[in-house]
Amino acid sequence: MAELTVSGSSETAKRRPRRSAVQRFLGQLDIQLMVWPALILIFVFSYIPMYGVLMAFQDYNIFGGMKESPWVGLKHFNMFFQAAEFGEVMRNTIVISLLKLVIGFPAPILLALMLNEVKHMMFKRVVQTVSYLPHFLSWVIVAGFVMSMLSTDNGSVNIALQAAGLIGEPINFLSLPEYFWTILVSTGVWKEIGFASIVYLAAIAGIDPHLYEAAEMDGAGKIKQMFLITLPCMMPVIIIFMILAIGNLLNAGFDDILLLGANPVLRDVSDVIDTYVYRVGIQNSRYSYATAVGLFKAVISVGLLAMANYAARRSGNSLW
Numbered sequence: 001m002a003e004l005t006v007s008g009s010s011e012t013a014k015r016r017p018r019r020s021a022v023q024r025f026l027g028q029l030d031i032q033l034m035v036w037p038a039l040i041l042i043f044v045f046s047y048i049p050m051y052g053v054l055m056a057f058q059d060y061n062i063f064g065g066m067k068e069s070p071w072v073g074l075k076h077f078n079m080f081f082q083a084a085e086f087g088e089v090m091r092n093t094i095v096i097s098l099l100k101l102v103i104g105f106p107a108p109i110l111l112a113l114m115l116n117e118v119k120h121m122m123f124k125r126v127v128q129t130v131s132y133l134p135h136f137l138s139w140v141i142v143a144g145f146v147m148s149m150l151s152t153d154n155g156s157v158n159i160a161l162q163a164a165g166l167i168g169e170p171i172n173f174l175s176l177p178e179y180f181w182t183i184l185v186s187t188g189v190w191k192e193i194g195f196a197s198i199v200y201l202a203a204i205a206g207i208d209p210h211l212y213e214a215a216e217m218d219g220a221g222k223i224k225q226m227f228l229i230t231l232p233c234m235m236p237v238i239i240i241f242m243i244l245a246i247g248n249l250l251n252a253g254f255d256d257i258l259l260l261g262a263n264p265v266l267r268d269v270s271d272v273i274d275t276y277v278y279r280v281g282i283q284n285s286r287y288s289y290a291t292a293v294g295l296f297k298a299v300i301s302v303g304l305l306a307m308a309n310y311a312a313r314r315s316g317n318s319l320w
Contacts, residue, residue: 056292076292096252112200131194143259239317247305
């Protein structure tokens, strides 16, 4: 009887007409209408402009266009590798990126773990709101705040340090290279820590509360519960964001560095690949050279992303 039922269902499935691609599309029309606008935007603004990468292999002439510009091969790449600024730019890019990764990446995880332990809901909401708000401020506004706080003329930081007797005269922090990396990284963490913690709070909210109850019955305290339950359950999300962070390792920043490092005195510690491309490409009109530098950064970033994904694949949590 069971064999007849199985054979009958298989025959019915065979007789069922296959739906065409158009029919499947119309059957998912509501979902397709949500997906396609995003795909079109990505194609228009991310893939079509990739044609301009060819400029890196030409001596681009703005009047003749790409069709009339002569091909020069790897000339501009060699110029960048042999440039006097190459070592300085790469050093600043790598150091600033590593500082942002080492300090900025775990900061929202720690904030999410601490907020998870707060039981007073009103206080928790206030802390979340206050920490989220800086993300929605542009870097122009944030840089203005920082410059005002660090100003030698009635800047709150200098006033507080003088009142505490730590300094005798105001310090012009944004003119001293030794303070720049600290100011840049701490400002970035303050601006993004709250918004970045949202994903980790969502991951914590998805953990089965029975796990905590069982651990508490076994005598595990809050610290042990954090290390034995919360962090392992968050690990898939943490690994995915770590892969993306490593892939963006050469993206040391642009808006924050351009605004906070505007003083020419800071160029030795503030000039990274993105600001270098802006300066030589836009301000000096060396379009082919700037395109080559940008392409070099993109290729290295893709390689770092692939290596990080390969390393994370062993844990079973990779992008592909």
